[in-house]
Amino acid sequence: MTQISNNIYCADFLISFDIETKLLPNPYYDYPYLIIENFLDSNECNEINKKVKEDDDYQKAQIKIKDVLITSKTNEEIRKTNIYSLNEKYLEIYSNRFLSYQAKIEDYFKLALTTSTNVQVLEYLKESFYSIHSDDSSMIYKDNELIGFLPIAKQRKISTVLFTTSNNDIASEETFEGGELLFNFLCDINGNEIKIKPKAGSMLIFLSNPYFTHEVLKVISGRRISLVQWHNAIIN
Template identity: 45%
Template sequence: MHQISNYVYASDELLSWDIPTKRLPNPYHDFPYMVLEGVLSPSECRAITAHALADKDAMQAELRGKSLDTAIRKTDLHTLSTEHRALYDRRFEAVRSEIETFFAISLSKATDVQVLGYESGSFYVKHSDDASELRDSDGNVVGYRTVAPERKLTTVLFTTSYTPNPTDSDHFSGGELLFNYLCDEAGNTITLRPEAGDMVVFLSNPYFAHEVLPVKEGFRLSLVQWHDALM
């Protein structure tokens, strides 16, 4: 493994792959991603979550207009109310400068916000946000092919929290965000357990390939957006 920030290392197999969109933040940061705490307040999180749970029109998430194999991803797509979308935009603008400074980029266009609900048994297997895996005849990953170069940065804002033993609709167990190629000095895979109101921000290239582990109990809700940027 090779060091990419003060406390995080990456798998050496990444060094042998041609990754056209490879980019890493300043290696002197403690971590190569950001966790911005309290972007939404507890009451705002509860209101957005309640709206999603009451959404009778939720549908299975798609990929570029096509249904996804539920062996790859089992996620429901919800919608934000007009009020909640305006709130999201205000809160994102409040942290935009901090994000741009950390990653040394200038954000430009962004996708619409995807409101992704994970109920018990829902998950998303390993993937890169800007690329598809290339596999050999034995099914081993041997590289990545860029399919969405406009995705430079990923933001994930959570409205529910991880807890080992959820007792209400504002919490869930399982559902950890795991970065498949990143680890600490001891070799432990970097795994984040979300807190409601927090935003996780990372580059969209294969160094930050990730998965959502199966939700065991409760409801995991996140607001996801992909951003283009000048770098």
């Protein structure tokens, strides 16, 4: 294990890879990612969840590799997700709230945000998941062994995930079981994998490069809803 922050370590093999988009935050931070609590309040989360539940205009997520879309059948072996658009009212709320935190995000990662993708509202129902992936690179395998990463989306420097439902064993319309976000190559001092349990209203922010390769574990019950966006930036 190689220490990359006060509390977090990464798999040693990552250090040996020639990762073109390598970038890590200040190693003296407690964590190499940032969590903003109460980015949205409970009422705002509930309204977004309600709109998603009422909306039948969505598309199945597709996987893109070198500008080629994989078929929907193949896609659901890798990713099973419904994608919605955020309505204008809450897009404005989200955008204004993001602007209020932008300076904090830029200071934490020591970069200047430039352009951003459209906000995607992702819905994971029972049995839905997203298998291991890096947000800016394809994973290269040889004889079933990971040997490196190929950048395919260099414009993605920062990934943001805003949760509007919570991981909770107590079932309700606003909670779900399973669906944790697992950072596959990060662990604590005892070697335990880093799993983020979604909490409604909180935003998780991390670098899009292979150090932060991750997956969404299968949802056991309920609805996991999140607002996802990727951001380009100038590195300071």
